[in-house]
Amino acid sequence: MMSSSSQSYVNAAKHGQNISVQRTKILLLGTRRSGKTSIQQVLFHHLPAKQTFYLEPTMRVAKHEFDTVIPLEIWDCPGNITVDSLGASLADFATIIFVIDIRDLYQQPVSKLVEFIVAACQVNPDINFEVFVHKAEKLQEDDKIENFRQIHERVVDRLADESPEYEQVPLNFHLTSVYDHSLQEAFSRVLHKLIDSLPYLEDLLNVFCLNTSSPKAFLFDTASKLYLATDSSPVDQATHNLCCDYLQMLTSFGPLYKSNAEGDIRAHLFSPTPTPPPTATPSPPSFSTSPSSTLKACVQSPPHTPSNLPLDARNAKPLFYPSAATSLSPSHPGTTLSYHLVTPHLALLALLPTTIYDMRRGLVEWNVVWFREGVREIWEVEKERSNAEGV
Numbered sequence: 594m595m596s597s598s599s600q601s602y603v604n605a606a607k608h609g610q611n612i613s614v615q616r617t618k619i620l621l622l623g624t625r626r627s628g629k630t631s632i633q634q635v636l637f638h639h640l641p642a643k644q645t646f647y648l649e650p651t652m653r654v655a656k657h658e659f660d661t662v663i664p665l666e667i668w669d670c671p672g673n674i675t676v677d678s679l680g681a682s683l684a685d686f687a688t689i690i691f692v693i694d695i696r697d698l699y700q701q702p703v704s705k706l707v708e709f710i711v712a713a714c715q716v717n718p719d720i721n722f723e724v725f726v727h728k729a730e731k732l733q734e735d736d737k738i739e740n741f742r743q744i745h746e747r748v749v750d751r752l753a754d755e756s757p758e759y760e761q762v763p764l765n766f767h768l769t770s771v772y773d774h775s776l777q778e779a780f781s782r783v784l785h786k787l788i789d790s791l792p793y794l795e796d797l798l799n800v801f802c803l804n805t806s807s808p809k810a811f812l813f814d815t816a817s818k819l820y821l822a823t824d825s826s827p828v829d830q831a832t833h834n835l836c837c838d839y840l841q842m843l844t845s846f847g848p849l850y851k852s853n854a855e856g857d858i859r860a861h862l863f864s865p866t867p868t869p870p871p872t873a874t875p876s877p878p879s880f881s882t883s884p885s886s887t888l889k890a891c892v893q894s895p896p897h898t899p900s901n902l903p904l905d906a907r908n909a910k911p912l913f914y915p916s917a918a919t920s921l922s923p924s925h926p927g928t929t930l931s932y933h934l935v936t937p938h939l940a941l942l943a944l945l946p947t948t949i950y951d952m953r954r955g956l957v958e959w960n961v962v963w964f965r966e967g968v969r970e971i972w973e974v975e976k977e978r979s980n981a982e983g984v
C-alpha cells in the first residue's frame with residue numbers, strides 16, 4: 594500500500610505537472626573574500642570551518658554538482674564577475690545567492706547585488722534572490738542586528754532608486770556563518786523553494802508527528818546536514834542545532850559501528866508486510882553507546898516492492914538502515930531524539946516523548962517504515978526523472 598502523499602506525488606510526476614527536469618542551478622555571488630567558496634566547501638565538502646582560512650581566491654567560475662532529492666549545480670564565482678563575464682544567461686538559474694560580509698557596509702556589494710537583480714528580473718522573473726549576510730558570528734548581538742538592518746535597507750533603497758517596480762522583488766535575507774548551523778538552516782530554506790516534492794514530504798512528516806506524538810521531525814540530507822523538509826510546526830533554532838549536532842556525531846562515529854544483523858536476512862526487524870502496531874513492543878538496542886543513548890542497525894527489505902520499479906531495483910539486496918536514539922532530558926516525562934536512515938542519504942530525525950519511545954517502540958518503528966516507504970517512492974521518482982533526462 595502506498596501512502597496518499599507519495600501516491601499523489603507519483604501521479605503528479607507521471608503527468609509531468611510543475612516538475613523541473615534539469616539539474617537545478619544556483620549562482621553563488623558576492624564581492625572578494627565575502628565567503629562564497631567557504632560556504633560551498635563547508636556545506637558540500639565537509640571542510641572544517643577553520644580551514645576556510647587557507648582557501649585560495651577563486652579566479653574563474655567553478656561548477657560543483659551535488660545530488661540530494663534534486664540534483665544541484667552550484668556555480669561559485671570570482672568576486673569580480675559581472676553579468677556580461679558570467680558566460681551564461683541568468684535565465685538558466687533557479688536561485689541567486691548573494692554573499693555579503695556583515696562588516697562590509699560600503700556601497701560596492703550593494704551595487705553589485707542590485708546590478709544582478711535588475712539584470713536577472715529582465716530575463717527570469719521567477720528567479721529566487723537570497724542574500725546571505727555572512728560572517729555573522731564576528732559581531733555582538735546588537736551590532737549584528739544593526740548591520741543586518743542597514744544592509745537590508747540599503748539594498749531596498751537602491752532598488753527603489755533604480756525603478757519603483759523593483760521594490761516588489763521578493764528578497765530573502767539570512768544571517769549566516771560557517772562557524773555554526775545558521776548556514777545549514779539558511780541553505781535549507783533556499784533549497785525548500787526548489788524541491789517540487791516538498792508538500793508531499795511535509796505531509797509525510799506531519800502524519801509521522803501526529804501518529805507518534807512527535808513535537809518536531811526533520812528529513813535531513815546526511816551528507817550536507819541540510820534539512821529537506823520538516824513538519825508544519827515552526828522550526829526552533831535550538832532544536833535544529835541539536836539535530837545537526839546529533840547527525841554530525843553519528844556520521845563521524847557511525848562507521849565505527851558494525852551491524853551484527855548485516856548480511857543476515859533473517860535478522861529483519863520488520864516483517865515484509867507490516868501489521869498494525871502493538872501497543873507496547875520494547876526492543877532492546879543492539880548497541881549501547883551510553884546509558885541514555887543507543888545506536889542500532891537493521892537490515893530491512895522494503896515493506897512493499899512496487900511492481901513498477903525497474904527489475905534491478907526489485908532484485909536489489911536488502912538495504913541497511915541504521916537507527917539511533919538519545920535521551921535529551923532524563924527528567925520525567927523527558928524527550929528522546931531519534932535518528933532513522935530512510936534512504937542511503939536521507940535520515941528522519943524526530944523529537945519523541947520518551948514514554949512513547951520506550952513504551953510504544955513498535956508504534957514508532959511501524960510509522961518509520963511507512964515514512965521510509967513514502968520517501969523512498971518520491972526519491973525513486975526523482976531519480977528516474979533525473980536519469981531519464983540524462984542529468
Ligand SMILES: Nc1nc2c(ncn2[C@@H]2O[C@H](COP(=O)(O)OP(=O)(O)OP(=O)(O)O)[C@@H](O)[C@H]2O)c(=O)[nH]1
Pocket residue numbers: 623624625626627628629630631632643644645646647648649650651652670671672673727728729730731769770771772
Ligand atoms: N569569521 C568568519 N570568516 C569566514 C566565514 N566564511 C568565510 N570566512 C573567511 O573569509 C575569507 C574568505 O573566504 P573565501 O571563501 O575564500 O571567500 P570568497 O568569497 O570565495 O573569496 P574570492 O574567491 O576571493 O571571491 C577566508 O579567510 C575565510 O576563512 C565566516 O562565516 N566567518
